[in-house]
Amino acid sequence: MPGIFADIGGTTGGTVAQPIKLNKLNSKTEKMFSESQVSILLEHIDTNVELIAEGYHSLREEMHQGFSKVWDKFDSLEQDMHSSFKAVLEHLISIDNELAEIKAELKKLNENKADKQELVILEQRLSKLELELNQCKKEIAAKKS
Secondary structure: OHHHHOOOOOOOOOOOOOOOOOOOOOOOOOOOOOHHHHHHHHHHHHHHHHHHHHHHHHHHHHHHHHHHHHHHHHHHHHHHHHHHHHHHHHHHHHHHHHHHHHHHHHHHHHHHOOOHHHHHHHHHHHHHHHHHHHHHHHHHHHHHO
């Protein structure tokens, strides 16, 4: 019934409530509701609309608080992940540095024709570090997936 409710309270874009014009009842039409009954019905509807609006407002605030908590958890998770990746990266850098030292020692030993047993020990140490480095790289790749 857009004609009856048009421009009431500005809900359809109007700014001023316009008087409602009802068609005159013809002789065959009976009056079904009295003016006071219609007024009571409209008050009841208005009360229910207010209750719905209050419920909507309350629900909206609860959702906002819930979303805020979710975003806070995301921020916390992001910080934790950043810290973890930073620690892994620092560990990988230390392994790379140690590998560089071992390679330098191997080169020096090869140049000086060092004892074969020292060379074997350094090669074993190098192999162990390379395995550890590869394992760390696999773990990082798995965590990124």
